[in-house]
Amino acid sequence: MKPLHYYFVASGSWYLAYGVQGVVFAWLVTIILNETPDKVGIAQMAYLLPGTFLILIGGSLADHFGGRRLALLGQSFAALTAAGLALTLALTELTYTVFLFFAVAMGCAQAIVTPARDGLLTLVADGKIQRRVIQASMIQFGIQTIGFLISSLADTVGAMLMLSFQSFVLGIGALAYYFLDIPQQTPPRTRPHLISHLLESLVDGYKSVRKSPPMRTVVLQNCAMGILFMGSFIVTLPLLIREVYNGSSMELSWINTVNSLGLLVTITLLLRLGDIRLQGRALILSQGIGALVLASASLNFGFSILVASLFCWGLCGGLAMTMSRTIMQEQSPEDQRGRMMAFYGFSFMGSGPIGALFCGYLVSWFGASSALAIAALLMFTVVVLVYWKSSLWDLHR
Numbered sequence: 001m002k003p004l005h006y007y008f009v010a011s012g013s014w015y016l017a018y019g020v021q022g023v024v025f026a027w028l029v030t031i032i033l034n035e036t037p038d039k040v041g042i043a044q045m046a047y048l049l050p051g052t053f054l055i056l057i058g059g060s061l062a063d064h065f066g067g068r069r070l071a072l073l074g075q076s077f078a079a080l081t082a083a084g085l086a087l088t089l090a091l092t093e094l095t096y097t098v099f100l101f102f103a104v105a106m107g108c109a110q111a112i113v114t115p116a117r118d119g120l121l122t123l124v125a126d127g128k129i130q131r132r133v134i135q136a137s138m139i140q141f142g143i144q145t146i147g148f149l150i151s152s153l154a155d156t157v158g159a160m161l162m163l164s165f166q167s168f169v170l171g172i173g174a175l176a177y178y179f180l181d182i183p184q185q186t187p188p189r190t191r192p193h194l195i196s197h198l199l200e201s202l203v204d205g206y207k208s209v210r211k212s213p214p215m216r217t218v219v220l221q222n223c224a225m226g227i228l229f230m231g232s233f234i235v236t237l238p239l240l241i242r243e244v245y246n247g248s249s250m251e252l253s254w255i256n257t258v259n260s261l262g263l264l265v266t267i268t269l270l271l272r273l274g275d276i277r278l279q280g281r282a283l284i285l286s287q288g289i290g291a292l293v294l295a296s297a298s299l300n301f302g303f304s305i306l307v308a309s310l311f312c313w314g315l316c317g318g319l320a321m322t323m324s325r326t327i328m329q330e331q332s333p334e335d336q337r338g339r340m341m342a343f344y345g346f347s348f349m350g351s352g353p354i355g356a357l358f359c360g361y362l363v364s365w366f367g368a369s370s371a372l373a374i375a376a377l378l379m380f381t382v383v384v385l386v387y388w389k390s391s392l393w394d395l396h397r
Contacts, residue, residue, distance in 0.1 A: 013173030019147015041360015050107035074112030079170035086163035152253030226351025231359035240368035262314020280395030290316035295376035
């Protein structure tokens, strides 16, 4: 096979396993362990925190030691972690403490694999970078959706078999990285201290973002999305499924699947329709409508209405994600674009653990339905303030 084919096999295996993980993780802590909302939030925070602190370091390691080698190590570690939890379930009962160790380990693996894998795409693109990026995005959302559907069988086949399947799929991806033949990446002669490099990237990113009103506003909205939208999706919605709809892995699979399909539909439409000129207006409208759609999901009109609401939420999320990244790319100084995008990603990932903890306690205090409505109202307030106080509404290409 060509290097590009090995790359797609490796990345596809990760997204398939990640799709399974997205449902099985929530199912284990919410349904099987039946933990309290605050402990569900802490578990999700434990999974997200390594990415917050390690992803930029992972990018530096990939630059220094080669993306293929680092992706191979990270994906192998993820496969062993899933296999280890499956073995634990075969020998003894799952405990919350063991589950937290699993969450942290998988979060570390993701922080290592993600920047290494993304950096390899340019090396296997054969000069067709934009086309390969589009193909990679379609593979991501398409195969991830398949993973969500497979995980709906968790109640039937059990956690041990689902984790074994996840480990097997990750192992196939690790083998693909092993056989991936790319030119040897030459490390720089001088290797700056990783922590210093991380701090320098963040400080430079912050300074440039602070000088640019559009980027400053996008990062603000990004933080709000990480706290209120991501926290609602990974903590509040699984608890809503448990407390209001008495659901399990099937229902968790459905909400993940339809949300991912919404994202995929929007990205496909954007590819067909072409560029959007009023990018700031599209971002504000998509986030505002998304907040209203999320609020409708808290009204408990029935599971079918919840599924429809989350599909529409995915449609809005696809547009918001695309517009925010586009604005950051176009507004960034050319010589600092990598650092700007690193800071942009860090603002979202750094907000995610806060959102997981915040939404966990919201559910503890007010219940899942009210917590979802509160998060939606807070996000809508942020959108209104951005419209009123910033110039993002008038931003265009």
